[in-house]
Structure formats: structure tokens, C-alpha cells
Amino acid sequence: MAKPKSKPSSPQRWDFKQTWPLHVLVWPAVIVALVFQYGPMFGIVMAFQDYRPWLGFLGSEWVGFKHFITMFEYDYARQVIWNTLVISVLKLVFGLIVPLAFALLLNEVYHMKFKRTVQTIVYLPYFLSWVILGGMLIDILSPTGGIINQFLGIFGIDPIFFLGSNDWFRTTVVISDLWKETGFNTIVFLAAITVVNPNLYEAAVVDGANRWKQTWHITLPSMRPIIIVVATLSLGNILNAGFDQIFNLYNPLVYQTGDIIDTYVYRVGLVSGDFSYGTAVGLFKSFIGLILIVLGYHLAYRYANWRIF
Numbered sequence: 001m002a003k004p005k006s007k008p009s010s011p012q013r014w015d016f017k018q019t020w021p022l023h024v025l026v027w028p029a030v031i032v033a034l035v036f037q038y039g040p041m042f043g044i045v046m047a048f049q050d051y052r053p054w055l056g057f058l059g060s061e062w063v064g065f066k067h068f069i070t071m072f073e074y075d076y077a078r079q080v081i082w083n084t085l086v087i088s089v090l091k092l093v094f095g096l097i098v099p100l101a102f103a104l105l106l107n108e109v110y111h112m113k114f115k116r117t118v119q120t121i122v123y124l125p126y127f128l129s130w131v132i133l134g135g136m137l138i139d140i141l142s143p144t145g146g147i148i149n150q151f152l153g154i155f156g157i158d159p160i161f162f163l164g165s166n167d168w169f170r171t172t173v174v175i176s177d178l179w180k181e182t183g184f185n186t187i188v189f190l191a192a193i194t195v196v197n198p199n200l201y202e203a204a205v206v207d208g209a210n211r212w213k214q215t216w217h218i219t220l221p222s223m224r225p226i227i228i229v230v231a232t233l234s235l236g237n238i239l240n241a242g243f244d245q246i247f248n249l250y251n252p253l254v255y256q257t258g259d260i261i262d263t264y265v266y267r268v269g270l271v272s273g274d275f276s277y278g279t280a281v282g283l284f285k286s287f288i289g290l291i292l293i294v295l296g297y298h299l300a301y302r303y304a305n306w307r308i309f
Contacts, residue, residue, distance in 0.1 A: 047280040067280035077264070077281065084260040084285075087246075088238045090174045096231055098178050099185035100223075104215060106186065107193050119190075123183030130180075134248030137176055138163065169254040177245060185230070192226040193219060228303050235296035239285045261285045 016023075042057075047067055049060040071077045102122070109115040125133065140146050143159040152160065162172045200218045209217065243262035250258040261281060269278020 044279060044283050046276050047283045049276055051276045051279075053275075063276075067277045068284065070277065071281055071284065079256070080259050080261055080264045080281075083257060084239055084262075087170055087173060087242075087258075087260060088240065090170065091177050091242070092231075092234050092238065094174055094178055095181060095185065096227070096234070099182050100189050100227065102182060103186045103189035103193065104219065107190065107219075108211065119183070119186070122186060125180045126184045128180070130242075130244040130248045133176070133180060134245070137172075137249065141172065163249055164251065164253045166254055166257040169250070169258045173242075173245065173249065173258065176249070177242065188226065188230065189223065192223045196222040229300050232296040232299040232303075235292045235299075238292050239289050 045057055046060075048062060048064060049057070050063050050066075051057075051060045106115060106119065109118075141148055141162040143149055143161045143164075146159075148162070149159040152158075160168060162168045196219060200222075201214055204214045204218060239261060243260070243266070246258060246260055246263050247266070250263065262285075265278045265282045265285075268274050268281070
């Protein structure tokens, strides 16, 4: 005798009496986001005004896109945008390649105690702020007594002013960023390696594949989704060259190659008091960043089948 079909269950109704503790937990975070994240967004109107603090938003003159046009006519503003792109792209490329290579090498280490010790040492700088790391780098890279220049002096190389030379500043910024971030990204890639099916390696050994061929034909293809996700999502931060890092390391000697949009907005908007122009430059950066985030999300969904919604 066929069992009668049961009626489809009706959608569960929202019961505030049962879920109010969850709302109590969520609402403080929502209020903080509204006050500190969305509230300040009303200030973007300054980008379309000749804002005067004593006149306020309602009394200041509206000037349309005047400040945006000025930004593209000003040679130094274009130089700042170029510096931001160069530093960001270098960080993006090396920030992907170096941790991936390091994770693959670390995965080949079978001595677990040594492996965890190296992993901890590399991960440690991630927990330090750029204020601390900046002070350490200034001492380490000092042309008068810095340990790096003392080491170079052994080989007869003249002292290099890493943080005061336009030829060396970008390289120093990228390497110091790798020093801080490589540990965290390495853990992400190591986690991806652990989920690779071990049967694939056993089959490869039977076929006579060595470790290099196993890495090239099994490990890397298996990690492709997480590599694509990390790379594409990084596109959203392509114009975030790192305010904390640059602000703690740069000086007027390296403005030509090291001044980025964020530090430029800080100096123009807050230090010089040109609020409208600084807001216009910052809004331009946010607009480009939004486009790149949408593009990165689309690429991550298309090539790695990764999505949030």
C-alpha cells in the first residue's frame, strides 16, 4: 500500500519572541556600522562644493566636478595615482607568488617541529602594527649603522639610503610588505594544500611521478580555485597601496615615487585644509575601487565558482 504523501511544510514564521536574543547581539554592530561607516558618507558632498567649515554643507557653494577636473589637470595628482597603481600592482603580484611558493616549499618539509617553527616565525610580523615595524625598519635600514648597510659594507658596497632614495623606496615598500603579510597568506595556501585528495598523489607515485611533477600536475591544479579567489578579490584593493605603511616610512625626499592617494589626501585634505579637493581625490579612488571589487567578484564567480550571495 502506497504511503500517502505528506503535505509540504509551510514556511517557518518569524517569531520575534524566540529570536530576540540574536537581535540583541546583532543590533550593536549594525548601529556601529551605521554611525561610523555610513554616516560619514554624507561628507562626500564636499567633493562637489567649495566647502567652508563656517558655512557648512548647506551654505557652501556648489561647484560640480570642478575639483575632479583639477585633479586630472594637476601633474602631481597624476603622479600620485601612478605611484599608487605601481605599488599596488607590485604588492598584488609578489604578494601572491611569494606566499604560494613558500607554502609549496614548506609543504615538502616532513620535520613537523621545524616546519611549525618556521611557520610561526614567518607569521609573527603579521601581528605587529606598521608603527612598530616602521620604527624597526628605520633602524635596520639606516645608512649610518643599520644592520643591512653594515652587511653590505662587508662586500665593499657603499651605504644605501633605502627610505630616502627614489630608486629604492618602492622596492623597500614591497619587500617590507611581504615581510609582514607572507605568513598569513602562506597559511591560507597551506590550508588549501591539505584538502588535496591523497589518492591522487598515490596514483602519481605508481605512475612514476617525482615530487616536482606531483606539485605541477596535482597540487597547483587543485589549488587553482583558492588562488583565483585570492587574486581576484585582491583587485578590489588595487588602489589601497597601504596608508599605514607608507605614512610610517615615507618622507619628503621620496614623494616623487612613494606618495600615494591616501597619503596625498591626508596632506591636502587635513594638513592643508583643502577639504573639497581632498574629498574629490578620495572619492575618485573609492569609485575605481568599487568597480574593481565588482569585477573581481564576477571573475571569482566565473572562474572559481565562488560567491557570497
